[in-house]
Amino acid sequence: MNITAIRAIYRYEMMRFFRTLLQSFLSPVISTSLYFVVFGAAIGSRIQEVEGVSYGAFIVPGLVMLSVITQSISNASFAIYFPKFIGTTYEILSAPVSFLEIVTGYVGAAATKALFIGLVILATSTLFVDISVAHPVAMIAFLLLTCLSFSLMGFIIGIWAKNFEQLQLVPLLIVTPLVFLGGSFYSVNMLPPVWQTIALFNPVLYLISGFRWAFFGLADVPVGMSLFAIAVFTGVCMGVIWWIFRTGWRLRV
Amino acid sequence: MSAILSIHDLKKSYASGQVALKGVTLEIERGEIIALLGPNGAGKTTLISIVCGIVNASSGSVTVDGFDIQRDYRAARKLIGLVPQEVALEPFEKVWNTVRLSRGLFGKQRDDALLERILRRLSLWDKRDARINELSGGMKRRVLIAKALSHEPRVLFLDEPTAGVDVELRKDMWDIVAELRAEGVTIILTTHYIEEAEAIADRVGVIARGEILLVEEKAALMERMGRKHIVLQLAEAVEGVPPALAHHRLEPGADGHSLVYTYDARGPRTGLTQLLNDLAASGLRLKDVQTRQSSLEEIFVDLVREKAE
Ligand SMILES: Nc1ncnc2c1ncn2[C@@H]1O[C@H](COP(=O)(O)OP(=O)(O)OP(=O)(O)O)[C@@H](O)[C@H]1O
Numbered sequence: 151m152n153i154t155a156i157r158a159i160y161r162y163e164m165m166r167f168f169r170t171l172l173q174s175f176l177s178p179v180i181s182t183s184l185y186f187v188v189f190g191a192a193i194g195s196r197i198q199e200v201e202g203v204s205y206g207a208f209i210v211p212g213l214v215m216l217s218v219i220t221q222s223i224s225n226a227s228f229a230i231y232f233p234k235f236i237g238t239t240y241e242i243l244s245a246p247v248s249f250l251e252i253v254t255g256y257v258g259a260a261a262t263k264a265l266f267i268g269l270v271i272l273a274t275s276t277l278f279v280d281i282s283v284a285h286p287v288a289m290i291a292f293l294l295l296t297c298l299s300f301s302l303m304g305f306i307i308g309i310w311a312k313n314f315e316q317l318q319l320v321p322l323l324i325v326t327p328l329v330f331l332g333g334s335f336y337s338v339n340m341l342p343p344v345w346q347t348i349a350l351f352n353p354v355l356y357l358i359s360g361f362r363w364a365f366f367g368l369a370d371v372p373v374g375m376s377l378f379a380i381a382v383f384t385g386v387c388m389g390v391i392w393w394i395f396r397t398g399w400r401l402r403v
Numbered sequence: 404m405s406a407i408l409s410i411h412d413l414k415k416s417y418a419s420g421q422v423a424l425k426g427v428t429l430e431i432e433r434g435e436i437i438a439l440l441g442p443n444g445a446g447k448t449t450l451i452s453i454v455c456g457i458v459n460a461s462s463g464s465v466t467v468d469g470f471d472i473q474r475d476y477r478a479a480r481k482l483i484g485l486v487p488q489e490v491a492l493e494p495f496e497k498v499w500n501t502v503r504l505s506r507g508l509f510g511k512q513r514d515d516a517l518l519e520r521i522l523r524r525l526s527l528w529d530k531r532d533a534r535i536n537e538l539s540g541g542m543k544r545r546v547l548i549a550k551a552l553s554h555e556p557r558v559l560f561l562d563e564p565t566a567g568v569d570v571e572l573r574k575d576m577w578d579i580v581a582e583l584r585a586e587g588v589t590i591i592l593t594t595h596y597i598e599e600a601e602a603i604a605d606r607v608g609v610i611a612r613g614e615i616l617l618v619e620e621k622a623a624l625m626e627r628m629g630r631k632h633i634v635l636q637l638a639e640a641v642e643g644v645p646p647a648l649a650h651h652r653l654e655p656g657a658d659g660h661s662l663v664y665t666y667d668a669r670g671p672r673t674g675l676t677q678l679l680n681d682l683a684a685s686g687l688r689l690k691d692v693q694t695r696q697s698s699l700e701e702i703f704v705d706l707v708r709e710k711a712e
């Protein structure tokens with residue numbers, strides 16, 4: 151195991167993040183505040199409570215998930231797409247590192263950044279609503295797993311993308327809708343029965359449900375199921391990345 | 404002495420169908436400097452990229468110090484440094500950070516003193532905190548060299564290190580190559596310039612259209628490449644070679660107003676003095692004189708023809 155290489159990649163990637171720390175910090179604070187103003191005030195005045203939780207508090211887990219998922223994907227996809235675009239991947243490919251080490255470095259950094267953003271959003275939320283966390287360990291675990299799995303997915307997108315449009319395509323066309331339809335801002339029980347069934351095919355639902363359970367002890371689907379879903383998702387992503395590095399797909403001609 | 408780099412029957416066809424290497428076999432000795440000389444598209448970069456793990460070979464094998472580049476990729480790559488042909492650097496990164504990353508990637512412990520020595524040697528020390536996009540083209544090239552040297556490679560690939568580089572830097576590059584060689588580093592460089600190969604290499608390999616045409620000691624090859632032509636522009640038209648000059652290796656020029664003399668500039672006797680004496684005696688009036696060296700292209704053509712025969 152080339153630990154030094156993992157550390158080098160991780161450190162290098164994190165430095166990029168620290169260079170723009172203020173930006174990285176301000177934008178989630180502002181967007182979270184906006185969500186509370188818009189959703190909290192406009193919708194919250196009509197929906198008082200969801201399953202016994204005030205609406206403002208109810209949307210916090212969804213809000214955190216939304217940002218963490220989009221951040222994980224954009225961080226990780228950009229981290230590998232950019233070197234590919236400017237040609238600096240030659241160095242990674244020619245270095246004595248395994249795919250696992252490369253992924254650990256890049257994905258680890260992307261996940262760390264997303265985690266940081268998630269925590270900032272959580273902290274910002276407490277300025278607007280009272281939230282208590284019923285299962286803190288589970289909450290952190292869900293957060294970590296989400297950062298990790300979606301960073302892995304972002305990494306794949308970054309390798310797959312041949313241009314900037316494609317880089318934006320998957321997050322825009324697939325991920326954002328899935329997150330919004332995954333019950334970020336409502337409980338699936340509020341949907342008509344047909345849509346409830348359809349929603350069950352949305353993997354993001356399991357994440358948000360599990361995450362929300364960690365906060366309020368209530369879930370749309372069983373917690374075990376949530377954990378299982380995210381584990382499968384992480385495993386699939388790892389498998390794809392392993393295959394990419396073995397064949398050199400889109401990296402090595 | 405065993406070869407540090409063994410390339411055996413290496414073939415590469417790109418997905419586009421382009422055949423870049425048609426079975427290259429090459430042994431490179433420990434500590435030597437070998438120049439790969441070849442025209443555009445010969446396959447030089449492809450060859451280097453396969454050895455470094457950037458391009459997948461279609462078939463064939465490569466070992467570096469006995470380590471197979473696929474099975475023992477870690478051990479093999481640890482030994483290799485690469486200065487690529489194209490400048491590829493992250494524009495907003497600082498020089499120091501990018502060099503430090505390179506060392507880390509190769510699993511080497513942090514060594515700031517070493518990096519400082521390298522940057523100083525490449526006149527980049529003052530620029531260590533500058534961003535890449537604030538550097539000139541020549542400086543960026545030097546950053547690439549610093550990155551490659553940062554992990555103390557035993558085998559160094561320089562892919563056209565002096566393309567687009569001024570005379571001074573070129574000289575400096577040659578000095579660095581000589582220093583590395585003194586430390587026992589094996590160096591493989593590609594170039595279009597015969598003079599460059601001549602200035603620094605021990606051996607020269609000529610590659611064209613995906614094939615190694617020959618690998619020779621520099622001296623032997625230089626002799627081959629030393630052919631020069633003198634074009635004698637005459638004031639009057641001539642028909643063929645005038646009888647007074649028939650015993651010289653002259654050919655009539657295409658325009659009917661010139662004679663072309665071909666000779667070996669490195670040979671012990673060029674026959675130039677005699678030719679000029681005879682020319683004066685013949686009463687032909689000279690208008691102009693040009694000299695021309697066999698171009699690399701011509702030499703390649705000759706080599707390919709020789710090989711076919
Ligand atoms: N990624 C690629 N995809 C398809 N064909 C390629 C690719 N890279 C190189 N080639 C082709 O392979 C052949 C050899 O190219 P290569 O870059 O190895 O030549 P070279 O000797 O380095 O040339 P130069 O002196 O111009 O750098 C060329 O015909 C080139 O068009």
Ligand SMILES: [Mg+2]
Nearest residue numbers: 447448449488
């Ligand atoms: Mg080349």
